[in-house]
Amino acid sequence: MSVPFTIGRLIDYFTSPNPDLFLGLTPTMAAASLVGVFTLGACANFGRSLLMRLSGLRIIARLRKDTYASALRQEVNFIENSEGDVLSRLSVDTNIVGESVTGNLSDGLRAVVTGTVGVGLMFYLSPTLTALMLAIVPPISLGAVLYGRYLKRLSKRTQEALGKMSDTAQESISALRTVQASNAEKHALKLFAKDVDSVLGLQRKEAFATATFYGSTGLAGNVTILALLGYGGTLVSRGVISVGDLSSLLLYSAYVGGSMGQLSSFFTTLMKGVGAGTRIFDLLEREPVIAPSKGTVLEGRAVGTIKFEGVRFAYPKRRDVQVLDGFDLEIKPGESVALVGKSGSGKSSVQALLLRFYDPDLGQIKFNGTDIRDYTPASWRSQIGLVPQDPVLFSGTIAENIAYDRPDASQAEIEEAARLANCEFVWDFPEKFETKINKNSLSGGQRQRVAIARALLKHASILCLDEASAALDGASEHKVNDAIAKILQSRTVSCLIVAHRLSTIQRAEKVAVLDEGRIVEIGTYKELASREGSKFREVMGAQIAAVEY
Numbered sequence: 085m086s087v088p089f090t091i092g093r094l095i096d097y098f099t100s101p102n103p104d105l106f107l108g109l110t111p112t113m114a115a116a117s118l119v120g121v122f123t124l125g126a127c128a129n130f131g132r133s134l135l136m137r138l139s140g141l142r143i144i145a146r147l148r149k150d151t152y153a154s155a156l157r158q159e160v161n162f163i164e165n166s167e168g169d170v171l172s173r174l175s176v177d178t179n180i181v182g183e184s185v186t187g188n189l190s191d192g193l194r195a196v197v198t199g200t201v202g203v204g205l206m207f208y209l210s211p212t213l214t215a216l217m218l219a220i221v222p223p224i225s226l227g228a229v230l231y232g233r234y235l236k237r238l239s240k241r242t243q244e245a246l247g248k249m250s251d252t253a254q255e256s257i258s259a260l261r262t263v264q265a266s267n268a269e270k271h272a273l274k275l276f277a278k279d280v281d282s283v284l285g286l287q288r289k290e291a292f293a294t295a296t297f298y299g300s301t302g303l304a305g306n307v308t309i310l311a312l313l314g315y316g317g318t319l320v321s322r323g324v325i326s327v328g329d330l331s332s333l334l335l336y337s338a339y340v341g342g343s344m345g346q347l348s349s350f351f352t353t354l355m356k357g358v359g360a361g362t363r364i365f366d367l368l369e370r371e372p373v374i375a376p377s378k379g380t381v382l383e384g385r386a387v388g389t390i391k392f393e394g395v396r397f398a399y400p401k402r403r404d405v406q407v408l409d410g411f412d413l414e415i416k417p418g419e420s421v422a423l424v425g426k427s428g429s430g431k432s433s434v435q436a437l438l439l440r441f442y443d444p445d446l447g448q449i450k451f452n453g454t455d456i457r458d459y460t461p462a463s464w465r466s467q468i469g470l471v472p473q474d475p476v477l478f479s480g481t482i483a484e485n486i487a488y489d490r491p492d493a494s495q496a497e498i499e500e501a502a503r504l505a506n507c508e509f510v511w512d513f514p515e516k517f518e519t520k521i522n523k524n525s526l527s528g529g530q531r532q533r534v535a536i537a538r539a540l541l542k543h544a545s546i547l548c549l550d551e552a553s554a555a556l557d558g559a560s561e562h563k564v565n566d567a568i569a570k571i572l573q574s575r576t577v578s579c580l581i582v583a584h585r586l587s588t589i590q591r592a593e594k595v596a597v598l599d600e601g602r603i604v605e606i607g608t609y610k611e612l613a614s615r616e617g618s619k620f621r622e623v624m625g626a627q628i629a630a631v632e633y
């Protein structure tokens with residue numbers, strides 16, 4: 085802020101017949117002091133920029149971690165419906181918020197200081213000219229407030245549209261094999277382009293608003309400088325102020341104008357940050373429907389009877405389809421129950437309820453007489469090993485994948501679980517258990533067996549198996565069946581298996597047939613298969629006929 089003042093003094097010094105600089109300084113001393121001030125300013129700028137940048141990055145990192153932690157806590161239904169949107173909040177929105185409260189804030193503060201000191205020094209030099217310049221402040225401030233509000237709304241909508249765009253991209257990219265096999269690239273691109281265009285539409289509105297605001301403030305600023313020069317010129321000719329004072333004033337007005345520009349950009353960036361922040365805090369503060377900390381902790385390996393009592397359930401997104409309607413089932417400790425039924429009859433949903441991915445709308449699921457909702461979801465889930473129909477592998481080694489539920493497991497335990505799950509293929513890989521894999525780099529049958537090993541390593545008291553309905557190749561299917569058979573024969577775990585193959589159903593101690601949301605038949609395989617006209621025979625028709633033939 086000392087620069088315009090000193091320049092004014094220097095101009096007066098060189099243009100005046102009786103030079104007198106300021107406080108008895110010579111031009112050389114004034115220049116030397118300025119260099120000192122510049123150096124100090126440079127150091128302060130370095131510190132400001134570095135500290136603000138670093139704190140911004142740390143805020144972004146922390147917001148990302150917290151938002152991710154919150155996303156992992158939410159019930160699966162909420163996240164599965166908006167995967168891309170959640171990812172966009174994690175990457176884009178956190179960035180906007182971080183920048184708007186750090187670098188932007190420091191620029192804003194600097195603008196406030198520059199503006200206030202500038203106006204103060206202008207008043208010192210000429211109160212009349214300063215009052216003339218300040219006349220443009222109220223209309224510009226009003227414009228900035230209106231523009232900021234508009235931008236905040238627009239920013240939230242833009243971030244939402246960006247989230248939807250990410251959702252669309254995520255869906256196709258994660259299913260690229262299906263997209264390419266169906267020659268659906270054009271269709272996928274069309275869907276994505278539609279989302280991109282809606283983002284573009286919103287950004288265009290923002291561009292128009294910004295251009296209008298900056299265009300008009302720029303015009304107002306230039307007109308003010310012209311007015312200052314015109315009126316200031318008459319004051320100089322009348323000898324009220326010196327040429328140096330007018331030069332200082334003009335420079336200060338440029339500083340103040342610049343700081344007002346910075347202030348409005350601070351305000352608009354802050355409003356964008358508020359828009360993006362709303363989306364982050366919506367997720368950060370969201371209470372999951374299935375509260376992670378509610379309930380008592382189920383310690384150790386708990387053995388007991390599982391009882392579904394009058395369970396009614398419909399998916400939140402499809403309330404009109406009653407998936408389970410008076411579902412009753414009992415699984416005793418160590419018992420294996422095969423759940424059979426037509427495709428879409430609700431078998432996987434039963435397992436999803438047992439794992440508390442959802443809670444029943446009515447009725448209860450009890451473990452040893454206690455509603456499973458009375459346990460914390462994490463401690464309840466720690467009792468269950470899960471082998472889904474299409475198991476998911478994560479990027480990492482085979483050992484890490486097998487030990488996913490129990491990262492502390494020893495190599496010997498991992499190998500033992502792999503042996504029990506018929507994962508002998510691992511020993512054929514050159515790097516054995518250290519072989520790096522990702523979600524696609526094993527065959528379907530191998531994936532199933534790794535998932536079985538994972539579930540076995542957990543030493544859970546309950547196993548939820550969803551048998552692959554897709555046909556595996558003969559050898560692979562035999563290995564998977566054999567691994568499942570070993571589990572069914574052991575009496576140490578209760579097993580709820582969604583079964584499609586006759587061989588599996590035959591091995592289960594109890595077979596339950598699910599139809600229209602409830603168990604319609606229950607018994608041993610022999611009882612159900614020998615009952616003429618049974619629902620079981622209807623569901624398993626072709627397979628039973630093949631055996632009898």
Ligand SMILES: Nc1ncnc2c1ncn2[C@@H]1O[C@H](COP(=O)(O)OP(=O)(O)OP(=O)(O)O)[C@@H](O)[C@H]1O
Pocket residue numbers: 399401402405407425426427428429430431432433434553
């Ligand atoms: N996330 C979901 N949101 C809404 N509806 C769903 C969801 N998952 C499944 N459904 C519906 O719930 C019903 C039961 O599905 P579920 O997957 O439990 O059947 P299933 O018996 O396991 O089928 P399959 O043998 O083909 O795997 C079906 O009508 C299905 O369309």
